[in-house]
Amino acid sequence: MSHNIRVDLKPKDFQTDQEVRWCPGCGDYAILAAVQRALAKQGVEPHNIATIAGIGCSSRFPYYMATYGIHGIHGRAPAIATGVKLARPDMQVWVATGDGDSLSIGGNHFIHLLRRNVDLKILMFNNRIYGLTKGQFSPTSELGKKTKSTPFGSVDHPFNPLSLAVGAEASFVGRFIDVDARTAAEVLAAAAAFKGTAFVEIFQNCNIFNDGAWDHLSQKEHRSDRTIALEHGKPMIFGANRDKGIRLHGLRPEVFTLGENGLGEADAWIHDAHDSDPTRAFLLARMTWPEFPVPVGILRSVERTSYDEALCGQVEQVRSTKKADLQGLLNGRSAWVVA
Amino acid sequence: MQSSPAASASASSSASGGASSKPTEVLESVVIRFAGDSGDGIQLTGGQFTAASAAAGNDTATFPDYPAEIRAPAGTLAGVSGFQLHFSSRDILTPGDRADVLVVMNPAALASNKKWLKGNGVLIANSDAFTVKNLAMAGYASNPLEDGSLADYQVFELDLSRLTGDALLGLEMTAKEVERCKNYFALGLVFWLFERDASMVEDEIKQKFGAKPMLLDANLRVFRAGWDYGENTELFQVRYRVPAAEDIAPGTYRSISGNEAVALGLIAAAHQAGLSLFLGSYPITPATDILHELAKHKEFGVKTFQAEDEIAAICAAIGASFANQLAVTTTSGPGIALKSEAMGLAVMTELPLVIIDVQRGGPSTGLPTKTEQSDLMQVLYGRNGESPLAVLAIRSPADAFDCAFEACRVAIKYRVPVVLLSDGAIANGAEPWKIPDASTLPTIDPNFLNSAEQLPGGKLLPYDRDPQTLARPWVYLGTKGLEHRIGGLEKWDKTGHISYDPQNHHHMTKVRQAKVEAIAQDIPAVEVVGPSSGDLLVVTWGSPWGSVRTAVKELQGAGKSVAHVHLRWINPMPRDLGEVLQRFGRVLVPEINNGQLVQVLSARYPRRFDRYNRIAGQPLTVAEVKQAMVELLPD
Numbered sequence: 001m002s003h004n005i006r007v008d009l010k011p012k013d014f015q016t017d018q019e020v021r022w023c024p025g026c027g028d029y030a031i032l033a034a035v036q037r038a039l040a041k042q043g044v045e046p047h048n049i050a051t052i053a054g055i056g057c058s059s060r061f062p063y064y065m066a067t068y069g070i071h072g073i074h075g076r077a078p079a080i081a082t083g084v085k086l087a088r089p090d091m092q093v094w095v096a097t098g099d100g101d102s103l104s105i106g107g108n109h110f111i112h113l114l115r116r117n118v119d120l121k122i123l124m125f126n127n128r129i130y131g132l133t134k135g136q137f138s139p140t141s142e143l144g145k146k147t148k149s150t151p152f153g154s155v156d157h158p159f160n161p162l163s164l165a166v167g168a169e170a171s172f173v174g175r176f177i178d179v180d181a182r183t184a185a186e187v188l189a190a191a192a193a194f195k196g197t198a199f200v201e202i203f204q205n206c207n208i209f210n211d212g213a214w215d216h217l218s219q220k221e222h223r224s225d226r227t228i229a230l231e232h233g234k235p236m237i238f239g240a241n242r243d244k245g246i247r248l249h250g251l252r253p254e255v256f257t258l259g260e261n262g263l264g265e266a267d268a269w270i271h272d273a274h275d276s277d278p279t280r281a282f283l284l285a286r287m288t289w290p291e292f293p294v295p296v297g298i299l300r301s302v303e304r305t306s307y308d309e310a311l312c313g314q315v316e317q318v319r320s321t322k323k324a325d326l327q328g329l330l331n332g333r334s335a336w337v338v339a
Numbered sequence: 340m341q342s343s344p345a346a347s348a349s350a351s352s353s354a355s356g357g358a359s360s361k362p363t364e365v366l367e368s369v370v371i372r373f374a375g376d377s378g379d380g381i382q383l384t385g386g387q388f389t390a391a392s393a394a395a396g397n398d399t400a401t402f403p404d405y406p407a408e409i410r411a412p413a414g415t416l417a418g419v420s421g422f423q424l425h426f427s428s429r430d431i432l433t434p435g436d437r438a439d440v441l442v443v444m445n446p447a448a449l450a451s452n453k454k455w456l457k458g459n460g461v462l463i464a465n466s467d468a469f470t471v472k473n474l475a476m477a478g479y480a481s482n483p484l485e486d487g488s489l490a491d492y493q494v495f496e497l498d499l500s501r502l503t504g505d506a507l508l509g510l511e512m513t514a515k516e517v518e519r520c521k522n523y524f525a526l527g528l529v530f531w532l533f534e535r536d537a538s539m540v541e542d543e544i545k546q547k548f549g550a551k552p553m554l555l556d557a558n559l560r561v562f563r564a565g566w567d568y569g570e571n572t573e574l575f576q577v578r579y580r581v582p583a584a585e586d587i588a589p590g591t592y593r594s595i596s597g598n599e600a601v602a603l604g605l606i607a608a609a610h611q612a613g614l615s616l617f618l619g620s621y622p623i624t625p626a627t628d629i630l631h632e633l634a635k636h637k638e639f640g641v642k643t644f645q646a647e648d649e650i651a652a653i654c655a656a657i658g659a660s661f662a663n664q665l666a667v668t669t670t671s672g673p674g675i676a677l678k679s680e681a682m683g684l685a686v687m688t689e690l691p692l693v694i695i696d697v698q699r700g701g702p703s704t705g706l707p708t709k710t711e712q713s714d715l716m717q718v719l720y721g722r723n724g725e726s727p728l729a730v731l732a733i734r735s736p737a738d739a740f741d742c743a744f745e746a747c748r749v750a751i752k753y754r755v756p757v758v759l760l761s762d763g764a765i766a767n768g769a770e771p772w773k774i775p776d777a778s779t780l781p782t783i784d785p786n787f788l789n790s791a792e793q794l795p796g797g798k799l800l801p802y803d804r805d806p807q808t809l810a811r812p813w814v815y816l817g818t819k820g821l822e823h824r825i826g827g828l829e830k831w832d833k834t835g836h837i838s839y840d841p842q843n844h845h846h847m848t849k850v851r852q853a854k855v856e857a858i859a860q861d862i863p864a865v866e867v868v869g870p871s872s873g874d875l876l877v878v879t880w881g882s883p884w885g886s887v888r889t890a891v892k893e894l895q896g897a898g899k900s901v902a903h904v905h906l907r908w909i910n911p912m913p914r915d916l917g918e919v920l921q922r923f924g925r926v927l928v929p930e931i932n933n934g935q936l937v938q939v940l941s942a943r944y945p946r947r948f949d950r951y952n953r954i955a956g957q958p959l960t961v962a963e964v965k966q967a968m969v970e971l972l973p974d
């Protein structure tokens with residue numbers, strides 16, 4: 001896939017004339033802006049991009065992107081996007097989805113997309129609620145959550161989207177918080193450049209039906225203590241004063257304070273996003289606050305042949321050895337003549 | 340067996356090239372049915388006999404009757420596999436109601452197939468398999484070969500296992516390997532009995548077992564032993580010959596199944612449109628062979644995507660259609676149920692898409708291996724909202740190529756999803772198909788919008804319409820300046836922007852309906868086979884065509900005022916259908932369902948309709964539809 005790269009693209013080149021219909025204050029605005037900035041920076045022109053979504057507040061995304069787009073049906077964006085990509089591998093394809101769209105109704109398509117590793121980027125807006133249908137619990141809502149459909153508290157054990165993704169053979173797994181423009185830019189740029197399915201979980205605030213769901217992580221005053229920005233090849237150090245680290249006890253991560261008990265930077269776990277063994281990516285995915293800081297950035301980025309490349313390669317391979325002879329095909333192997 | 344006026348006695352060559360000492364009787368048509376365990380190679384045997392009959396110039400039609408279970412225990416009723424072949428020196432349209440010759444490999448095969456054998460028909464039974472255990476499994480209290488219960492038939496008992504074993508004496512083979520050759524003995528015998536050209540089977544055995552010299556030798560020996568047995572035994576005193584058919588249009592023919600022909604029609608349509616073919620599918624009986632067939636032909640740029648389920652399969656096809664491929668999804672009834680929401684998306688987005696439903700018995704899992712026509716209502720109406728879809732149906736295996744091609748042509752021309760209905764009998768049945776000349780196939784113009792330059796006002800209107808077809812532009816994905824968004828929400832006409840406007844929704848609902856109705860301008864006028872007015876008109880869709888056409892011709896031959904109209908297109912219907920219906924006293928609609936087309940017709944045309952419905956997982960027979968017609972005719 002070689003696109004004409006333009007250095008002069010601006011975020012507004014990716015904006016449509018459609019009035020954006022999200023609630024004022026919704027986290028989706030920041031994500032839209034982040035994506036438009038990332039695409040402008042990437043320089044692939046809008047007509048070489050397709051944005052595909054299912055149904056949900058988040059899935060309105062394609063209407064606001066001046067690319068080709070499909071606003072599909074609930075949960076099915078990965079399948080629609082797969083069709084677009086298999087048909088036209090030269091298009092860069094982005095999928096926007098919600099926690100309900102991708103993990104409930106579309107759970108099957110989601111895991112199969114990751115397993116196949118179709119070359120497309122999937123952004124999951126995780127607000128831990130069904131926004132569009134006005135506030136029911138979602139597959140990422142915490143146990144005990146009170147919503148309109150769970151007035152006595154949810155008894156549904158939630159998914160951890162990233163560990164699910166790693167378990168489903170995901171080759172690229174990243175995460176950022178809607179308000180964290182810096183990590184957003186980094187993760188989106190890497191996802192855009194990745195060849196294969198790039199899955200990005202975005203902690204998104206639904207200020208109407210689940211306001212503050214991520215406040216414990218997103219608030220400026222806590223963010224550096226409660227999240228850890230992963231950097232490939234770097235020791236895992238975090239904290240407002242960068243005084244804490246993560247080290248591995250075998251396969252068990254552990255938080256430590258630098259300078260205590262004789263432990264220092266040299267003891268910290270060195271993040272290897274390219275480790276082909278998914279075990280450590282899984283450990284990272286399972287790290288949740290308050291026991292651990294929550295990882296943001298790129299947890300895993302391991303290239304393997306993408307499905308579209310393999311399929312198209314097979315077609316090309318056959319075409320190079322076998323002539324497409326329509327009459328021969330129609331005739332088959334045992335025709336006879338009636339005179 | 341239908342005798343030909345000129346029954347003759349002659350001597351002809353044997354498998355080993357010698358002359359036969361037995362006389363030959365000439366017949367017009369024969370229906371032969373092979374039945375045995377799924378492991379007995381019945382489908383293969385039937386296929387080889389069909390190929391040899393077709394090569395001998397007969398018209399043929401087949402009906403494979405698959406067992407309900409793939410690996411049912413040997414000897415059980417559930418494991419019985421059947422294959423019926425009708426071969427004739429006349430033009431025939433059905434695999435035949437009942438068999439002149441029934442070959443059974445075990446008691447279960449006899450128990451479940453005896454009802455298909457004509458009175459005084461020839462029954463060839465593998466008596467070795469009529470053991471106490473097998474008899475019990477088939478539900479026989481006593482051995483029918485011995486208890487006189489088969490007195491109405493001409494019974495020929497063969498110790499197939501022993502005869503096969505004898506033919507293989509001296510070869511180092513296990514008992515199991517010997518057992519697996521016995522279908523070739525039966526095949527050799529019927530080849531002798533009907534004077535079929537043995538070299539075809541011998542060539543095929545050579546091809547199949549070329550790499551395994553012992554099996555090659557063994558199967559050839561057994562096949563020849565079967566032939567020689569016919570020649571030498573006292574059992575058979577006469578051979579039969581069905582001469583080459585003479586009322587068949589000249590041309591090059593091949594035998595083709597409905598599923599194969601559909602696959603070829605799709606490839607040909609993509610070729611003639613200059614498009615790549617994209618298939619999204621999830622395996623389901625009896626549609627899967629279309630996926631298998633298309634997966635073989637990557638040299639045509641065909642991309643087959645075996646999705647995680649039917650929903651993903653159609654959604655991927657919709658994505659591929661947006662990306663300008665000839666997009667197809669194939670399934671059976673349960674799969675259509677899963678696809679229905681996405682079918683609505685295709686209606687809303689007005690993208691070309693071909694949805695193929697190879698119907699089987701329902702509801703739910705129903706009868707996966709049996710045929711039925713019960714998805715008509717589902718494809719016409721089984722979606723939320725006002726969601727009109729174009730629907731056409733295949734009438735026979737040899738019609739499948741044209742129907743698949745037509746479905747693609749209309750989908751592309753009108754930018755609509757089109758449902759193509761087939762069924763289990765068409766899918767797996769085979770008949771001779773006159774191979775079209777590829778150079779004379781029509782071309783299909785995808786007519787892409789692939790430049791922003793000539794747009795009025797410089798702006799793309801994704802839901803602007805061609806005044807004649809109401810088709811919207813099929814924008815070439817990736818064209819600069821034509822970026823646009825589509826989806827399942829209601830659109831403003833022309834701009835395609837989201838619209839909740841009440842008047843616009845009313846208008847768009849009417850437009851989507853009008854678009855499907857506009858397809859009628861592409862449909863030829865009704866062809867009335869028979870008198871243009873009269874006592875009785877029989878209206879069919881789908882696979883009952885062959886039985887009904889045969890029965891109608893027979894009644895016409897007997898001087899009855901009967902005509903036949905077959906509908907390839909069900910939505911829309913030919914524009915003159917209503918007028919044709921008025922010209923007949925009675926209108927009969929035979930279907931393998933509980934009366935679906937008849938309901939559609941009743942709602943549309945203000946007249947009385949009669950119905951004939953049998954929902955037994957089997958094709959309608961000529962005899963039963965004829966009887967239904969006779970009951971409606973004045974004496």
Ligand SMILES: Cc1ncc(C[n+]2csc(CCOP(=O)(O)OP(=O)(O)O)c2C)c(N)n1
Pocket residue numbers: 055056057058059074097098099100101102125127129130131132133138680
């Ligand atoms: C087949 C179907 N079932 C249900 C719905 C209703 N529905 C629309 S969006 C949605 C949930 C959306 O939640 P999520 O994916 O988390 O998106 P959000 O609105 O939170 O961004 C539901 C249940 C639908 N549109 N289609």
Ligand code: SF4
Pocket residue numbers: 021022023025026027028057058127131132205206207208209
């Ligand atoms: S309901 Fe929530 S997620 Fe949806 S637009 Fe409003 S704030 Fe955003």
Ligand SMILES: [Mg+2]
Pocket residue numbers: 056098099100125126127128129130131138
């Ligand atoms: Mg949500």
